[in-house]
Amino acid sequence: MVEALIVACPACNTLNRAPGDKLAAGSRGKCGQCGSPLFEGRPIALSQASFPSHAAKSDIPLLVDFWAPWCGPCKAMAPQFERAASRLEPAVRLAKVNTDEERDLAGQFGIRGIPTLILFRHGREIGRQSGAMDAAGIESWVGRMLGG
Numbered sequence: 001m002v003e004a005l006i007v008a009c010p011a012c013n014t015l016n017r018a019p020g021d022k023l024a025a026g027s028r029g030k031c032g033q034c035g036s037p038l039f040e041g042r043p044i045a046l047s048q049a050s051f052p053s054h055a056a057k058s059d060i061p062l063l064v065d066f067w068a069p070w071c072g073p074c075k076a077m078a079p080q081f082e083r084a085a086s087r088l089e090p091a092v093r094l095a096k097v098n099t100d101e102e103r104d105l106a107g108q109f110g111i112r113g114i115p116t117l118i119l120f121r122h123g124r125e126i127g128r129q130s131g132a133m134d135a136a137g138i139e140s141w142v143g144r145m146l147g148g
Contacts, residue, residue, distance in 0.1 A: 004020060047105075074114055
């Protein structure tokens with residue numbers, strides 16, 4: 001049996017203890033606080049307030065797409081990022097940060113160009129990639145970064 005993992009709820013940001021073996025088997029789990037699914041197979045939106053729960057406090061690696069609504073390459077990559085989320089979750093949480101709305105968060109991570117993907121594990125940045133990618137490229141890059 002795999003030990004329990006701490007997973008932040010995408011709806012209320014509450015930290016939940018989820019059985020690692022059930023997540024590995026594809027279970028999506030439910031939040032003990034609000035009852036929402038812990039994984040829905042699509043990226044979640046993060047803000048300055050919700051970011052720490054998902055990046056630093058969760059045991060699930062977090063892949064963040066820093067983007068803006070006016071960015072052409074960001075718009076082109078959005079469906080690819082969505083597709084990658086459906087394949088990578090629940091092993092990896094995928095999230096989006098709108099750099100126009102979350103300027104402090106973008107500044108904290110030195111975002112100079114978008115789209116930029118940053119992969120976090122236990123609050124530490126373990127990989128960064130700038131430029132649009134397709135779903136297969138995103139999945140492959142994440143696999144390399146996580147050693148898989």
